[in-house]
Amino acid sequence: MIFKGEISIIDIYFIKDDAIVDSEVILKVIGDELNREDFKLIQITEKEFETLEVSNSKNLVFYSLKDKKQLRKLEKICIEKDFIYFDTFKILKYGFKKLFEKSKANSFKKMDEKYFKRIEAMEFAVKYDDGKISRGILEADLLIVGLSRTSKTPLSIYLANKSGLKIINIPLVPEVPIPKEVFEATQIVGLTISIDKLNKIREQRLKTMKAEDKASSYASFGRILEELDYSDKIMKKLRCPVIDVSEKAIEETAEIILKLIKA
Known part of the structure; x- marks a missing residue:
């Protein structure tokens, strides 16, 4: 499934099984960073990707697979073809982890600020x-x-x-x-x-x-x-x-x- 352009500087492949993450989401994310004339987003099946022959030297692969065996196989193919590849689930998981770590850190910071404010206030009351x-x-x-x-x-x-x-x-x-x-x-x-x-x-x-x-x-x-x-x-x-x-x-x-x- 080709979303944009016949000639592109970068080919971006999106491979998924029945996972929820959709290629349109990836298109939106990378579309904010790249000129849309510079790439085309291609959605293909895992089997099609295995037999894929490419002429373009710049290729990105985003995959969304739940089966671990399929994941390892796909990563091996990407390494052999010298593709840059990303597991969208891992990206999302990492993003959420960082988000919650930041939120937790902010909560501790606020808690510390309130704690020290109360201690200072109590010392003031006694003084x-x-x-x-x-x-x-x-x-x-x-x-x-x-x-x-x-x-x-x-x-x-x-x-x-x-x-x-x-x-x-x-x-x-x-x-x-x-x-x-x-x-x-x-x-x-x-x-x-x-x-x-x-x-x-x-x-x-x-x-x-x-x-x-x-x-x-x-x-x-x-x-x-x-x-x-x-x-x-x-x-x-x-x-x-x-x-x-x-x-x-x-x-x-x-x-x-x-x-x-x-x-």
């Missing part, structure tokens, strides 16, 4: 925990503000690991002015909690530290009310969304925050 170093505030992707014992630290580290966001948590204490950089931040979320819940958490904390007598006011209702009033005023000034964490697990609060900052 700037409780607003220890105010100069990091403007480097943060997110600020979390709230009273002591509202789970700011574990929430920050959990979010850093989950999202790769750089997070700083800022404690709100009436006697300690918040850094001016907080008012320049673009992403801020406030945490609040019920009086009863915070009282129980702080009392338990004091027992753990064995400091009930030394810092009794820390867990008192009067002190907690004072702090809640102060934090409410600060959050209103910041105009930030506020989440009540009284009955929420860290994971639940984290999901709410991620939805808020994506909105």
Whole structure:
């Protein structure tokens, strides 16, 4: 079957059995690389090829055979006739292998990038925990503000690991002015909690530290009310969304925050 030209620089033979790969596909591939007047594509049977006598010194053979015995026989003929030959199945297999290797490598690269981003974010959260170093505030992707014992630290580290966001948590204490950089931040979320819940958490904390007598006011209702009033005023000034964490697990609060900052 001759597809193009009576006189050609290159004869391209295509041999196949009942395989799916079609000669039209090969024609399209090589047609993009060669001037179509320079070659003719000839589809013949394996038996015809065995007895083929050629005058052209430049010949390409593409074959698509499933039978391994036929394959070896054909390759032997190509070597004897000094033809350049290609197994189309092998070409396709190699192409797909390279494609998937590249895809896999890209996936690992992306995975590594995400992993290191999360590690960096967690280190950032620990370094700037409780607003220890105010100069990091403007480097943060997110600020979390709230009273002591509202789970700011574990929430920050959990979010850093989950999202790769750089997070700083800022404690709100009436006697300690918040850094001016907080008012320049673009992403801020406030945490609040019920009086009863915070009282129980702080009392338990004091027992753990064995400091009930030394810092009794820390867990008192009067002190907690004072702090809640102060934090409410600060959050209103910041105009930030506020989440009540009284009955929420860290994971639940984290999901709410991620939805808020994506909105």
